[in-house]
Amino acid sequence: MKNLVIGMFTIGMIFTSCNNTKVLADNEKLMRGDWTITDVSIDGINESYVDITVFDQAKSQCFEGSSWHLVQNNATGNYSLNGGGDCPNETTKIKWFVTESNGQYYFNFKKIYEGERPKNVVDGYKMRVASNTGSSLILEQELMFEGKPISVFYTFSK
Structure with a gap:
C-alpha cells in the first residue's frame, strides 16, 4: 500500500512537471517574434513628477516605441x-527565457x-507576465523607488 501511494505521488509530480513545462514552452512560443512597446505606465507613484531609469539604461518613456x-x-x-x-x-542584444514561480510566469533577460x-x-531583469495573447503582451517590473515598491507596466503589440 505504501509503495502504491509513493508511486501515485511520483506520477502526479511527473504529470505536473510536464504540464508546467508545456505551459512554459507555450508562453515562450507566444513571445517570439517582433514586438513594439506601445505604452509604459508606472503604478505606485505620480508619473508626472518623476521619470525613472529602467534596465539601467534609459528613462522609462524612452522605451515607448522601442522594437x-x-x-x-x-x-x-x-x-x-x-x-x-x-x-x-541604440540596439541592445539580449538572452531571454521564461520561468515559473508559484503559478506566475516571468520574462527574464x-x-x-x-x-x-x-x-x-x-x-539581468525579471518581469511578471501579466498578459500574453500572442499579439499583445503586458509585462510588470517591480522596482523600489525612494524606499517604496512601484510597478512599471510595459504593453507590447505585434
Whole structure:
C-alpha cells in the first residue's frame, strides 16, 4: 500500500512537471517574434513628477516605441530604442527565457555586450507576465523607488 501511494505521488509530480513545462514552452512560443512597446505606465507613484531609469539604461518613456525582436529557438534577441530628446538611439542584444514561480510566469533577460558569453552574464531583469495573447503582451517590473515598491507596466503589440 505504501509503495502504491509513493508511486501515485511520483506520477502526479511527473504529470505536473510536464504540464508546467508545456505551459512554459507555450508562453515562450507566444513571445517570439517582433514586438513594439506601445505604452509604459508606472503604478505606485505620480508619473508626472518623476521619470525613472529602467534596465539601467534609459528613462522609462524612452522605451515607448522601442522594437523588440525575440527568437525562441536559441532564446536570443535584441531591442532598439529610437532616440530623440534625452533618449539614446541604440540596439541592445539580449538572452531571454521564461520561468515559473508559484503559478506566475516571468520574462527574464540579460544584456549581452560584444565579446561576452551569455553564460558568463549573471545580472539581468525579471518581469511578471501579466498578459500574453500572442499579439499583445503586458509585462510588470517591480522596482523600489525612494524606499517604496512601484510597478512599471510595459504593453507590447505585434
